[in-house]
Amino acid sequence: MPVKELVAEDAGPRPVVGVTEKLRVRGLVIGFVAVALATSAGLLIGPADIDRTNAVKELLDRLPFISVESGLTSIQKNIIWEVRLPRVALGALVGGTLALSGASYQAVFRNPLADPYLLGAAAGAGLGATVAIVTGSGDGVGTFDLVPLLAFVGALAAVALTYLLGYSSGTQRSPAALLLAGVAVASFLTAVQTFIQQQNVETIRQVYTWILGRLNTASWDEVSLLAPYAFVSAMLILVCRRILDVMRLGDFEASSLGIRPQLVRLVVICAASLGTAAAVSVSGLIAFVGIIVPHTVRLLVGASNRIVLPLSILFGAAFLVFVDLLGRTLASPAEIPIGVITAFCGAPFFVTVLRSSKRTLG
Amino acid sequence: MNLFVANGLGVRIDDVSILNDVSLSVKAGEWVSIVGPNGAGKTTLLSVMAGLRPASGSLSIQGRNLSDLTPRERARLLAYVPQHPEIPPGMTVNSYVLLGRTPHLSFLAMEGSRDFRLVEQVLKQFDLSSMGQRTLESLSGGELQRCHLARAIAQATPLVFLDEPTTALDLGHQQQALNRIRLLREEHKVTVVVTMHDLTLASQYSDRIILMSKGQIAAEGKPAEVLDPTRLSELYGAQVKVLKVDGHLVVVPSVSKENS
Known part of the structure; x- marks a missing residue:
């Protein structure tokens, strides 16, 4: 094509159109620092009285080639390795997954209010978990706890039902039909x-x-x-990140650029729903993460999905680990449910971020 | 040689015929303008020709059947700018024009330095280099129009379809936009199909005009052949005169004394 002929292969300075790359790198660095800080705080702070220096020594001791005597009792060691660390890891996984799912739904529906539970995942998981609990399969009796399994199946079944209903209704395969089907399915399942x-x-x-x-x-x-589902879901969504920027033009123009919008939407919805279902099956319904984190990221680095999606994982992970830390320390030794805290501190935080200027990282 | 051929195109919505047996061809390097009164089916025709709207009939580009092409192959052959393109909030001019490279990238690939350089070149041609980092919302109507054209040119297709590219532009910007399209067409050897309202501008820029009425082609040919005052008066339901000023056709409404 003629335009190509105009372009010298390797001449000229570094192209300026690639500057968003800088923003992305800066955002990623800040995201990793946030995860590191939240994780460290989550490991070192807790109701059990463990000396922090010794706790750091204990963590260092597990690194290869490092041997330090922490002086912790076996119970204290156990608290760090079997209580705090899995909890931090799970918080990070759930937070990252929910935030990424939210950002993906917002991208494919081009609706900033879309959240990971939009297509009925929460209602389906809620129904599944309720069935497991009332039938007595969820009290840990027996070899198998059915609560996460039924919650997972419920969430996926609800999204599948929404998809089938949304796309069988009328000839218009519009995202709006899917959203309306989501509302109907969620209401029905919640009623049940x-x-x-x-x-x-x-x-x-x-x-x-x-x-x-x-x-x-x-x-x-x-x-x-959760880890394998979270990983597969994140990989599928992240490979679509450039295409999701094309989808910002709407289905019609995206088609004119050679994209199949409905196929992309299907892939991303499946991936995000898989991640969400796995996350709610182990953590219950934690609200707000899927909306607040992507929004905050967008306010900081702009709306490009190729930046927002990876950063949502990092900031979602850091956010939930931090919020969980608040939940277990604020009213210690009692715990405040994490869903309450996400909503309670999420809202004011969101307002603060909204008021601050755009692109502060740039 | 015909670059693009449409045969027997038809669109019906709720038993209303929007397009009825429209056949046309476009030669390589031509500028074809589709004109006609409101509701004549210009926009529908253009989106059908771009393969973006289902219709009966057949379309071929460079001798290949359009329905045999994948969406990506099609998007490498023809670019389409709708009448009211979407303005994604917060998107910069650079990112927007870069989207034009989409059909040239495989699903998993990211843009390379070659794409960046090409886009830079296109931005320069459209005088957009200095506003690459600005968001689309911050641009004026004329600047925005240049962005849409730049995206289409970055797509590097032999054929470009533009749906009313001069709507919402003032006289000066209309002329600038059309001059730019003409220049690009010569430079890049792009074939252009444009829908337009302004018959005078259409006559001055086009090689050929297709006049639509009620979903059908009412007349087709060189501007002087198509822009016949009697025909225009009849189709548009208005009194018009076609004058010749400095060798150019000018279509003006004529107000008769009884009507004034």
């Missing part, structure tokens, strides 16, 4: 869930605790359950 809950009042407290979201039961089992 409420009905089951009312029929089994003795388990209301357990169901309610699950719905509020929590990380206090975190163990390496939950981490290893």
